[in-house]
Amino acid sequence: MDTNSNSYTIVYASVLVVIVAFLLAFVNSSLRDLQGKNVELDTKKQILSALNIRMAADVESEFAKVVKEDRIVSEDGSLIPYEGKFVTGYEKEFKENGRAHVFVCEVDGQKKYVIPVYGAGLWGAIWGYVALNEDRNTVYGTYFSHASETPGLGAEIAGEHFQNEFKGKQVMDGGNVELSVVKFGKVEKPEFQVDGISGGTITSVGVDVMLKNCLAHYTNFLTSKD
């Protein structure tokens, strides 16, 4: 057969495209449930990481043990119950449904709150979770991750040494979010600021903006003490 004729080329291309499209659609739809479960499990693992539980052998049971309630912050800062499905995309949840989640947790008999945060780094999305003590002001632990920051530079926000810098910092001061990431070596208010990553300036600024923007939605919750 003449494999160089126009009609053969067109038929070949069409058949190839249909086969590939079918294959991809089939793989995607047959694996979607498994992938969804993995994303959910990963989200739970990240929330536990913010609570400094990083090596949980069984994430599902550890999560059930530690995280007591999945709540939503109302306008006046009080927590109202949330009955829906476990959410994995908190940016969409806030922008589309107007729900700002707070996880009420208990670690070693002490109450902790975990707040999801999300923003943009240099190359793509960054997100994380901030765990606060019962006073709603002192950071107990953080977890950050990213979609595609530069390895060795911006990607270091996913490293424990960066995340541990936040421990014990204060979040609010005079009704504003003061918890911030500043240029490496330029910390002036050590109770609120942490060092950024040298060489990862844009990602560090991204984390700073992310913390300020997202935690600002929780201002009433963070400043009320009931």
Added chain:
Amino acid sequence: MGKLFSAKNKEVFSAPISMNNPVTVQVLGICSALAVTSKLEPAIVMGLSVTIITAFSNVVISLIRKTIPNRIRIIVQLVVVAALVTIVSEFLKAFAYDVSVQLSVYVGLIITNCILMGRLEAFAMANGPWESCLDGIGNGLGYAKILVIVAFIRELLGSGTLLGYNILNYDAVKEAGYVNNGLMLMPPMALIIVACIIWYQRAKHKELQEND
């Protein structure tokens, strides 16, 4: 089985690892060698993924090589590679989620990796599936080898760690006046290290030098 591991096939497999290395001799895949080598771990993962994808796409293209219309062969190759990469990444997301998270950035880079297109066009289009498979694995490993060497040097001298484990970040080392070289983490250093490897290889093997 004798034919499967004939001298020619061994050559097909081992040449790209040393004397016909895709990075240092064919000078393919330099772009991703810059992007993923500031740490050892992503370099290893990337090397393995490229090996697997190159082998598979080589086999697929080799199987259908006689039916591919000449004028659209590059597009056909690209479609096969892109489909394979997407399927592999879907499977990773379903069965090895942690690996897929680490790979997130690199999956796209695999599709555009010149080694894949280069091997498909230069080898799989003209050879049988088994030879193509060996060629794919050989080239993938040759690529992985360079990536690992570059990443080893960059992570050790740039961050003072290897695979994330602390090697040089001790007070005693700092007091002796040693500091991590931040420049190592910048992309240009990958190019310089690759150039040094090429220099070494060419100095050692005179047959690689052009007579001008």
